[in-house]
Amino acid sequence: MQTHLVIIGILFIVLALIHFIFPKYFEWEKEFKSLSLINRQIMKVHTIFIGLTVFLMGLLCLTSSHELIETI
Template structure:
């Protein structure tokens, strides 16, 4: 099970790195000029915050994998992250109703995140 927690950590670190490139991938320097300064600021702040969150979750998984598996707090951490990836997957269908292979690929990747965090939850029950 410790290997699964380590995979959860790597998964989140990779998403943190992925989000670091959002400005370039999505042309935010140009694109965000088309929305209000408030919305542009909110988008960028939320992205920075999610980068920090992914790095923190990744670090916790890599550094404290045993504690995650052996404590009630660790179990709650796993459930919280499972809910995060579940909500992200559901939101994909609500807000990105785009028939694009990249969107479908990301949906599969989000489901993978759900599964990674679900495996140790199921084993603990």
């Protein structure tokens, strides 16, 4: 079970790092020109928030897999 959590942690961190290439891959500069400034900023902040949350979940799985499995 601990091995599974470590693998999941690695996958979460890879998924979080993929969030950094989203703006360039999906051409957000071109796509978001028709949106208002606040909507563009919300999209960027929301992507950063999701990426950070997924990264921290992966870090938790990597560093504390034993503690997540065991109880008292």
